[in-house]
Amino acid sequence: MRELFGRSNQNQNQQNRRIGVGGIFVILLPVFFPRFFGPLGRTSPSLFSEWNAPKPMHLPLLNAALYRRIPFRQQRELWLPLPNQGWKPCLKPISTPTLPEKTKGYIQVFLDGGLNQQRMGICDAVAVAKILNATLVIPHLEVNPVWQDSSSFTDIFDVDHFISLLHDEISIVKELPTDYSWSTREYYATGIRATRVKTAPVHASADWYLENVLPVLQSYGIAAIAPFSHRLAFDKLPANIQHLRCKVNFEALVFIPHIRNLGQMLVSRLRYPSGNFQASGTELLKQRTDDTEEKGHGKFVVLHLRFDKDMAAHSACDFGGGKAEKLSLAKYRQVLWQGRVLNSQFTDEELRSQGRCPLTPEEIGLLLAALGFDNSTRLFLASHKVYGGEARISILNRLFPFIEDKKSLASAQELNKVEGKASLLAAVDYYVSLHSDIFISASPGNMHNALVGHRAFLNLKTIRPNMVLLGPLFLNKNIEWSDFQRAVLNGHKNRQGQLRLRKENQSIYTYPASDCVCKE
Numbered sequence: 132m133r134e135l136f137g138r139s140n141q142n143q144n145q146q147n148r149r150i151g152v153g154g155i156f157v158i159l160l161p162v163f164f165p166r167f168f169g170p171l172g173r174t175s176p177s178l179f180s181e182w183n184a185p186k187p188m189h190l191p192l193l194n195a196a197l198y199r200r201i202p203f204r205q206q207r208e209l210w211l212p213l214p215n216q217g218w219k220p221c222l223k224p225i226s227t228p229t230l231p232e233k234t235k236g237y238i239q240v241f242l243d244g245g246l247n248q249q250r251m252g253i254c255d256a257v258a259v260a261k262i263l264n265a266t267l268v269i270p271h272l273e274v275n276p277v278w279q280d281s282s283s284f285t286d287i288f289d290v291d292h293f294i295s296l297l298h299d300e301i302s303i304v305k306e307l308p309t310d311y312s313w314s315t316r317e318y319y320a321t322g323i324r325a326t327r328v329k330t331a332p333v334h335a336s337a338d339w340y341l342e343n344v345l346p347v348l349q350s351y352g353i354a355a356i357a358p359f360s361h362r363l364a365f366d367k368l369p370a371n372i373q374h375l376r377c378k379v380n381f382e383a384l385v386f387i388p389h390i391r392n393l394g395q396m397l398v399s400r401l402r403y404p405s406g407n408f409q410a411s412g413t414e415l416l417k418q419r420t421d422d423t424e425e426k427g428h429g430k431f432v433v434l435h436l437r438f439d440k441d442m443a444a445h446s447a448c449d450f451g452g453g454k455a456e457k458l459s460l461a462k463y464r465q466v467l468w469q470g471r472v473l474n475s476q477f478t479d480e481e482l483r484s485q486g487r488c489p490l491t492p493e494e495i496g497l498l499l500a501a502l503g504f505d506n507s508t509r510l511f512l513a514s515h516k517v518y519g520g521e522a523r524i525s526i527l528n529r530l531f532p533f534i535e536d537k538k539s540l541a542s543a544q545e546l547n548k549v550e551g552k553a554s555l556l557a558a559v560d561y562y563v564s565l566h567s568d569i570f571i572s573a574s575p576g577n578m579h580n581a582l583v584g585h586r587a588f589l590n591l592k593t594i595r596p597n598m599v600l601l602g603p604l605f606l607n608k609n610i611e612w613s614d615f616q617r618a619v620l621n622g623h624k625n626r627q628g629q630l631r632l633r634k635e636n637q638s639i640y641t642y643p644a645s646d647c648v649c650k651e
Contacts, residue, residue, distance in 0.1 A: 142508050150550050185519070187526055188451040189605060196500040196530055196611030205503040210430055211570065213592050216309055220588060221649035222378045226372055228300040231264040236348035237307060237382060238265045241357035243273040243314060244285070246557040247577035248360055253284075254379040255363040257301055258372050259356075262337050262343055266302040269293075271316060278553035285556055289385045296383045300375060311353050319355060326351045331362040334636075338374070365639050370646075373639060377647035380640055381588050386558050389548055391539070394562030400540045401563075402507055403432040408581045431509040432499075433567040434480070435582075437558075437574045438489055440518045446487035447474035450518075483606050486598030489574040492517065492527040494605060499571070500530055501619035511567065513533060513560035513578075584641040586628060588648065593628040 147510050186195045239262045242252040253270050260267035269290060274281045284290060285305075294303045307314060319327050328344055347354040356362070385396070443450060443466040450456065463474055472483055482488050490498065499508070511530050517523055527535055537559060549555035557578070564570050571594040572579035586593045597613060600622040604615060633642035 132515060138281075144212045147520040153247070154559040166635045167601075185451040185456075189493065189608075191230060191531075192610070192612055192615055193493065196497055199500055199505070199612070200506050201503050202578070203624060209503040212568075213590050214226070216590060216630050217413075217651075218590070218630055218644060218648040220381070221647065222382060224300065224374055228346040228371075230299070230302060232349050234252050234266040234302055234446065235264045236266070236313060236352040236354065237268055237269045237314075238263065238344075238348075239271065239307075239314060239355040240355065240359040241271045241273055241319075241355070242359055243275075244360055245275060245577060246561070247280075247553045247581040248580060249554075250380070251383060251577075251638070252362075253288075254376045254640065255361075255383065257297065257303075257379045257383075258363055258376050259340055260303075260367075261301050261345075261372060261375055261533050262340055263272075263348060265354075266304055267346055268303050268307055272554070273316075274367065275553060279579065280553040281554055282481050282554040284381045285387075286552075287386065287390070289325040289387050292385050293383050294361060297375075297379065300378075303508055304496065306587060307353075314353055314355055317575060319357065324351050324355075326355055328354055328356045329358070330349055331356055331359065333361050335362055336364050342438060365633075365637065366635055372648040376639055377588075377643060378443060381585065381643075381647065390555065390558045393545065393549065394559050395547070397537065397540050397558060397559070397563050398566045402429045402509055411633055413484075425487070430568040431511055432504065432571065433511045433513050434495065434499075434566040435497065435564065435570070435578055436514040436517055437579070438491060438517050438523070438570060439517075442489050442574065443518045445472055445474070446482070446488055447472060447477070447479075448482050449479040450491055457556065462597075480606060483602040486600070490596060490598075490601065492523050494601070495571075495573045495596070496527040497615075498531040498601065498619060501616040502594070502623060504531070505619075506530065506532060511540075513532070513564050523541065565589075565591075568592065568603055571596065574598075580638060584638070584643050587630055588643045592625065595626040597626055 153168065200267075227509070238256065240252065240259075242249040242256075244252070249270075249272050256267060256270050260263075268286050272282065272284055279418075280493045290305060292303075297303060314326060320326065326347060328347060330343070332339065344354050344356065366418060383604065385391075440463065444460045444467065447460075447464070452459075461475075464470075464537070466476065474487060479488070491531065499510075508531055512524075512534060513536075524534070549559060561578070564578075565585060569592045570582055570586055572582070573596065583593055583595065600618065604610060604618055630644045630648070632644050633639060639646050
């Protein structure tokens, strides 16, 4: 009996030890595998299908596109530059520009958002300073909360060129004089200040600034406007103010030499992959405009994918990853927007039929193939992080093997000064995009809007995907390649850079006609 009792105690002790070891293992699991236990954050990869290669969503179209034959005439027309549309850049002031004898004070603006949103804010800041007869302090660029990039105006743009080109029209200073050195971002972050204007409405009129900001200038000699993004109207402004906005956007805002040189190097390597030719940006633009080579040799397309995880989640669309992916994106959407996403109320079919789903790399590849780009086309990807990474891009890569980006074209040493700095990387992408033969953006956004306008101003070919057309086409799982191709070609004839007159409330930076261009 005693022996049996002792054996029972021994078994119990062994069991307790096993439980104890198991408990310690469970406790230590988060230490050794933190990714499985961390909160679902912006940078955390999905535990489901994000990094796994999804099955093609349009396999019949993909198979047909892989063996596509494109008529010579279609390829030739595709690569031809845009014909003269009867418009020319028109940035000269209507009357001789004059500076006021005495400035009304100093205008400061604090700009948030990404590079292209800040670019438009800079143009508006110059216009507001002109309206108020004030001196503009070089705008302060806020640290982007997503990318944590603290790059300043002078890190991105050539400040001396900026000031020099505008010196006849507006007074600009790099920094405030000593008497106003107290007016800093930190000063306004620590309390309510009489010199801060924070009530500027979106798309405010010129009269609003004269009635609300001018009195602050007259009382204190300085006014700091924050927030300032999208705070100036596009309509009912004097023609000289509109011309000035155009001049800032298309001529005064030039990237610093390092970004221009890096961009020129990438463009040269795209055009001449086996050569060492280096040309200036002006020479490259002229070559592209004058080049009438028939099949795209020495030419390239810039593709702005704009398919990141935030966009995929916010769209509430289905991207072929099954229930696991839907659950992952729904959780991510809940963390970021707490359910405040209108699209989540609709089905995938309803969203796609209305053209409200971003194009996946597979879908943008099928669009390019249908438009007539063959598998020898050189594509440059201008994008930050693609949702799903290489797994998602692999299908696009099957259709277009010659895909490049900054890292494939330049060494780590050559990219050293811009690496890890989102605004500088975006500036390089902007430069390469502006100097490409054809630019296409998968989905609308600030970069899309800025480049559509800039390239229209220069009369360069830019393809705007017809989302309302493509949504229903991709929903039709029985469509034949020939029908798909025909529909794509017909639906994009007038979406390749043709100038469109700006309508009321539309951005002057996206639609430069007729504020920035004149009839010849």
